Structures are given as C-alpha cells and as structure tokens.
Amino acid sequence: xxxxxxxxxxxxxxxxxxxxxxxxxxxxxxxxxxxxxxxxxxxxxxxxxxxxxxxxxxxxxxxxxxxxxxxxxxxxxxxxxxxxxxxxxxxxxxxxxxxxxxxxxxxxxxxxxxxxxxxxxxxxxxxxxxxxxxxxxxxxxxxxxxxxxxxxxxxxxxxxxxxxxxxxxxxxxxxxxxxxxxxxxxxxxxxxxxxxxxxxxxxxxxxxxxxxxxxxxxxxxxxxxxxxxxxxxxxxxxxxxxxxxxxxxxxxxxxxxxxxxxxxxxxxxxxxxxxxxxxxxxxxxxxxxxxxxxxxxxxxxxxxxxxxxxxxxxxxxxxxxxxxxxxxxxxxxxxxxxxxxxxxxxxxxxxxxxxxxxxxxxxxxxxxxxxxxxxxxxxxxxxxxxxxxxxxxxxxxxxxxxxxxxxxxxxxxxxxxxxxxxxxxxxxxxxxxxxxxxxxxxxxxxxxxxxxxxxxxxxxxxxxxxxxxxxxxxxxxxxxxxxxxx
Ligand code: PHE
Numbered sequence: 419x420x421x422x423x424x425x426x427x428x429x430x431x432x433x434x435x436x437x438x439x440x441x442x443x444x445x446x447x448x449x450x451x452x453x454x455x456x457x458x459x460x461x462x463x464x465x466x467x468x469x470x471x472x473x474x475x476x477x478x479x480x481x482x483x484x485x486x487x488x489x490x491x492x493x494x495x496x497x498x499x500x501x502x503x504x505x506x507x508x509x510x511x512x513x514x515x516x517x518x519x520x521x522x523x524x525x526x527x528x529x530x531x532x533x534x535x536x537x538x539x540x541x542x543x544x545x546x547x548x549x550x551x552x553x554x555x556x557x558x559x560x561x562x563x564x565x566x567x568x569x570x571x572x573x574x575x576x577x578x579x580x581x582x583x584x585x586x587x588x589x590x591x592x593x594x595x596x597x598x599x600x601x602x603x604x605x606x607x608x609x610x611x612x613x614x615x616x617x618x619x620x621x622x623x624x625x626x627x628x629x630x631x632x633x634x635x636x637x638x639x640x641x642x643x644x645x646x647x648x649x650x651x652x653x654x655x656x657x658x659x660x661x662x663x664x665x666x667x668x669x670x671x672x673x674x675x676x677x678x679x680x681x682x683x684x685x686x687x688x689x690x691x692x693x694x695x696x697x698x699x700x701x702x703x704x705x706x707x708x709x710x711x712x713x714x715x716x717x718x719x720x721x722x723x724x725x726x727x728x729x730x731x732x733x734x735x736x737x738x739x740x741x742x743x744x745x746x747x748x749x750x751x752x753x754x755x756x757x758x759x760x761x762x763x764x765x766x767x768x769x770x771x772x773x774x775x776x777x778x779x780x781x782x783x784x785x786x787x788x789x790x791x792x793x794x795x796x797x798x799x800x801x802x803x804x805x806x807x808x809x810x811x812x813x814x815x816x817x818x819x820x821x822x823x824x825x826x827x828x829x830x831x832x833x834x835x836x837x838x839x840x841x842x843x844x845x846x847x848x849x850x851x852x853x854x855x856x857x858x859x860x861x862x863x864x865x866x867x868x869x870x871x872x873x874x875x876x877x878x879x880x881x882x883x884x885x886x887x888x889x890x891x892x893x894x895x896x897x898x899x900x901x902x903x904x
Contacts, residue, residue, distance in 0.1 A: 422891055424898045427452035432897065433694050433708035434458070435682045435723075438466025439883045440872040441714035442667040443511075443890035449671055451898060456706070457671070458680040458696050460843040463661075464668040467498035467844060468883065470659030471747060471834050479840040485807050487747075487834040492781065493788045495747030496660040497836040499883050500776075500790075501653045506884035507891075508663070512656060515666035522655040523779045525644045526764020531637045532821045533769045538634035539627060543766070543821045548607045548623060549637035551591065555601030556629040557638075558590020562599035602626060640767050648882065655779060663883070681843075684724040685711060687867030710897055714872040714890070716740070717862070718845050727866035734858035738875055742799035743847020746791040746814050746835040753787040754825045770817045771798040786831070791818060795847065803837030810835045848874065848881035863892075870897065 430453055434441045437459030445455040463469075471477075472494045476486040489495075501522045502508050512519050527547035534541045562583050564570060574582065583599070586592065591604035603626035613620030627635070644650055656662040668676055679699025686693040692711040698704055713720050721735035755761040755777050763779040776790035791814040792802065802810045811833050818826040838847040851859060862871045872893045874885030 422447065424448075424451035424894065426898070426902050428898065428901045429454060430709040430897075430901055431691075431707075432456075432710045432712060433692070433706055434712045434714055435685075435694065435720075436466065436714035436873075437461070437464040437664070437668070437676055437678075438714060438873070439468055439664065439667075439886035440874065440890045441466075441712065442664055442671065443887050444712050444714060444872055444894055445671045445675065446667050447891065447894045448897070449675075451894075455671070455675060456708070457676040458682055458694065458706075459676060459678050460681040462678045462699075463664075464676065465498075465661050465664030467838065467847075468660050468664050469497045469836075470661035471495050471497050471836070472659070473832075475834070477834075477836065477841070479837060480842055480845075481840060483806055485834055488832045489747070489749050489788065489834065490786055490832070492784075493749050493786055493832075494659045495745070495788055495790060495834065496655070497745055497747070497834075498838070499660055500655065501649075502655060502883070503648045503650070503653055505647075506879075506882065507887045508883045509654060511663065511667070511887065512654075515663070515670060517662045517666050518657040519654045520657050521779065522653045523651070523763030523777075524649055524653045524765060525651050526761060526777070528759070528761045529764035529777065530766040530821060531640050531768075532766055533636050534820070535769045536634060536636045538631035539637075540635075541820065544635070544637055545608055546640075549635075550641065551604055551606035552601075552626065552632045553638035553641070555590040555592060555604065556632055558586040558592050559599050559601040559629070562586045562590075562592060566595065566599065601629075636769075643767070648879075657780070682715070682723050685713065685869055686726050687869055692868040709868065709901075711869045712872050712890075712893055712897075713869060714886075715843070716845055716873065717849060717871075717875055719843060720871070725869075727869055730857075730861055731866050734861040737856075737858035738849035738851045740839055740846025741795055741848050741850055741881075742797075742803065742837070742839040743793075743795050744799040744802045744810075744835065744837045745793045746802075746810060746833060747788050748791040748811075748814070748818075748830060749786060749788045749832040750829045751786055751831045752825075752829050753782075753784060754829055755787070755789070755822070756782065758825070759822070766821060768817070768821070770820075771801060772814060772817050773798060775818060775821070791815070791833070799837065799839065799847070802835070803840050807833070807835050850880075851875075854878065865896070 432455045434445050434457045437457045448455050471487050473489040478484040530543040532543045593600045605622050608623045609620045610623045611621035680696045682696045684695040691709045695705045717735040766775045772792040773794035870893045872889045876889045877885035879885035
C-alpha cells in the first residue's frame with residue numbers, strides 16, 4: 419500500500435481478530451502479498467472506532483441503552499476519528515483506495531474561545547482572532563517596553579533590540595516608542611460594524627479589555643493547540659464521512675473474507691499455527707485454524723478472551739488503561755452558525771464539561787447542518803455517559819446556549835451521542851500507558867507463538883488511525899519476514 423510493499427508472495431493463512439483500521443490494514447496488506455486472510459469482526463460493520471453515524475444508525479451500549487439516529491439525508495457525525503493531519507499515512511491509504519478527501523477546518527479565527535471559570539471576562543465568548551490580537555498585542559507591548567528600558571541588555575545587542583522591537587511592533591500591532599509601545603487594539607480584533615462602501619470605514623470591535631483581564635481570561639492558553647504536530651492546519655477528512663476508509667478497505671480485501679457478528683472466545687497457540695474459537699452471528703460456536711493470528715482488538719477486550727499465551731500476556735494486556743471519551747452530534751434545521759455568526763467550520767474550545775463544540779466542515783450553505791456538541795474525555799466523558807441520551811442532550815444544550823444563544827435550543831432537530839468506553843467490543847476512546855518503555859509494551863509488540871497483536875495502542879501515535887495503520891504494517895512486515903526466512 420502506498421509506499422509499502424512486501425517483496426515475495428506467500429499463501430499462508432492468517433486470521434485477524436477485529437475489523438477496525440489495524441485489522442483491515444493487516445488483511446489488506448497481507449492480501450496484496452498473496453496471504454489467505456480472514457477477519458472475524460464482532461460488530462456488523464467494519465471500522466471499529468472509525469464510525470460515521472447517519473440516519474438509521476443504531477447503537478446499544480454496555481448499559482443496554484439503545485439509540486437510533488434520525489439525522490436527515492446527507493447529515494452525519496464522525497463519532498470516532500474526524501481529522502487527518504497531512505503527515506499521516508492515513509492520507510496515503512485514501513489516495514490508494516480512491517477515497518476523496520476535503521479540508522477539515524481544525525482552526526478558525528471566527529470560532530470562539532469560551533471560558534466561564536476564568537478570573538476575568540468569564541462567560542463572554544471571544545473570537546479566536548480577538549483573543550490573538552489582544553494576547554499578542556499585550557505581550558508585545560510588555561516585551562518591547564522591557565527591551566527599550568534595558569531589561570534585556572545582557573541578552574541583546576543594540577541592533578538586536580532594534581530588530582526585536584521592529585518584530586514586536588509588527589507581531590503585536592503596537593504603537594511606537596513615542597506612545598510607549600502601547601497596545602490599544604487593532605482591526606485584527608474584528609469589527610462591530612464591518613467596513614463597507616463609500617464612507618463606511620467600519621467600527622473596530624471594542625472595548626479592548628485591560629492587560630490584566632486578558633491574561634486572567636486564560637484565552638492565550640488555547641493558542642498552542644494548533645502548534646501541536648498532529649493538530650496543525652491544513653487537516654483533512656474523507657468526503658461524506660470518515661467510514662469511507664474502512665468501507666474502501668473492506669471492499670479491497672473482499673467482503674467474503676470478513677465475517678461480521680463473530681465474537682472471538684478463545685485463542686490457542688499450537689505447534690503449527692493457532693486456533694480461534696468464536697461465536698458466529700447465528701450463535702454457533704466455531705473453530706478456525708490458521709498459520710498466524712493477528713489480534714487487532716483493544717487490549718482490555720483481548721484480556722478477557724481465553725488464551726494459552728501466558729500470564730505475562732494477560733498482565734500486559736491489562737496494563738494500559740482505557741480513556742473515557744464521548745461525543746454528541748446535534749443536527750439543526752438551519753446553519754445559524756454560518757448565517758448569523760459567520761463561522762464556517764472550526765472548533766470552539768470551552769472550559770465547560772463540553773470541552774469543545776465543532777462546526778461542520780461540509781455542507782456549507784445547506785439548509786441543515788450537524789455540529790459536534792461535545793467531544794470530551796476523562797471525568798467529563800464519564801459524567802455524560804452516566805446519563806441517558808436525553809439528559810446528555812439537555813445538559814449539552816444548556817451549555818451551548820450560553821455561547822450561541824437560544825437558537826442552540828430552538829433550532830435543534832436531531833441528536834445522537836456515543837460513549838466509547840461504554841460501547842461493546844471497544845470499551846474506550848483510546849488507551850494510555852503509564853510507560854511505553856516497560857516489559858508490557860515490549861511483550862505485546864512481539865508475537866506470542868503464532869499470535870501477533872496490532873492496534874494504535876501498540877504505537878506512539880495512539881488515538882490516531884495513523885497509529886493503527888503503522889502497527890499493522892509493522893506486524894505484517896514481521897510475519898512476512900518470518901515466513902520468508904522459514
Ligand atoms: N486524535 C484524536 C483527536 O484529534 C485524539 C487526540 C487528541 C490525540 C489530542 C492526541 C491529541 O481528537
């Protein structure tokens with residue numbers, strides 16, 4: 419696949435447990451090298467956490483609570499992965515599999531930052547552009563003053579000082595020496611009245627909060643998000659939903675090679691391969707033999723499957739801890755965020771239990787649109803998942819109203835929520851390792867007899883499809899080298 423190709427062919431049989439991205443990638447790549455691969459997938463669909471919810475999609479969680487999405491035609495939410503950085507191998511699979519992509523807007527100057535627990539400006543949504551103008555402006559003012567007053571003379575030559583101040587005047591849009599390098603606001607903040615024709619020069623948004631209040635608001639703490647290696651624009655998404663990736667992989671593998679509704683019960687390593695016992699969709703217990711098995715299921719799920727791979731394997735599987743993660747999709751009967759607030763995609767971070775609100779990066783100017791009303795982790799995800807869907811919805815909407823006003827409630831049409839840690843056969847948004855240098859991580863990155871393990875959880879790119887693809891490619895390489903050497 420992409421830059422990845424195994425040299426030489428083999429007809430060995432490989433049984434893959436799990437049809438998420440790691441399992442699909444394993445069968446896809448081995449299949450290209452001639453292996454006879456089968457996937458056993460407990461759910462009735464491929465993709466695992468790569469899951470796009472549309473009208474008619476249903477979910478019954480581990481608590482027995484069931485939802486069926488009633489989203490309108492064309493509306494969807496990516497319940498799992500939703501953004502692809504340019505560096506990730508996931509994009510190479512999109513190219514190879516003819517999955518069309520479009521820009522995913524991870525950063526939008528017109529989206530808000532909403533802090534209600536801050537020491538100043540609490541409960542006042544601030545546009546990213548406004549927050550950046552004020553924080554950069556005041557920081558530039560302070561540094562220019564310190565530089566000019568000689569506070570940095572030990573660090574800077576006279577020429578350095580001059581150039582640094584020139585940079586700061588540009589970076590912060592601050593006044594000159596005569597005006598004390600003051601930051602007094604700029605049109606970077608945005609406008610209360612937009613500039614227009616003839617004599618309409620516009621009115622810059624004001625008033626400018628004080629330096630003390632800007633710092634106390636904490637908005638500047640949000641800026642580093644987009645500096646993150648994996649979160650920087652441009653980012654991408656498949657057109658029509660993230661699940662285009664698993665469906666394209668499943669098609670390329672061959673639908674007859676994937677058994678849905680097959681729940682693995684036992685893995686037995688043998689002298690000449692391994693056996694897997696599973697319950698099929700009809701409830702029959704079956705056993706299959708293969709030369710190799712690749713367990714591409716979450717570690718907490720694998721830890722409960724009976725096996726003869728050793729107590730160290732079980733202990734290692736139990737070592738990483740699952741992270742609770744939740745998302746809610748909110749379909750609206752109008753795209754008020756575009757028409758009223760001029761927000762076309764992007765994300766509003768909050769210090770509420772919503773964590774973030776996401777505006778859709780598809781369907782612009784359509785008659786309807788679907789937001790992500792929360793995407794939260796840890797304690798926030800646990801508190802929402804403890805509630806039935808209608809109460810999750812009511813809580814999420816009550817928070818959103820504080821940012822966007824009553825239309826957040828009145829325009830709402832449909833909703834659907836997922837709690838990954840309460841989802842059968844998944845049981846977590848992702849996992850965390852206390853250490854990826856210890857014996858546990860090492861153990862599972864090696865085969866146990868003829869049984870291999872794969873998944874994003876066995877990579878240094880956890881919680882990204884890139885991690886799942888990379889882990890699959892590593893295992894595929896290991897198997898192929900072993901077969902070719904035999
Ligand atoms: N990949 C997921 C996301 O982008 C989870 C994640 C969040 C991973 C932040 C790393 C950092 O939301």
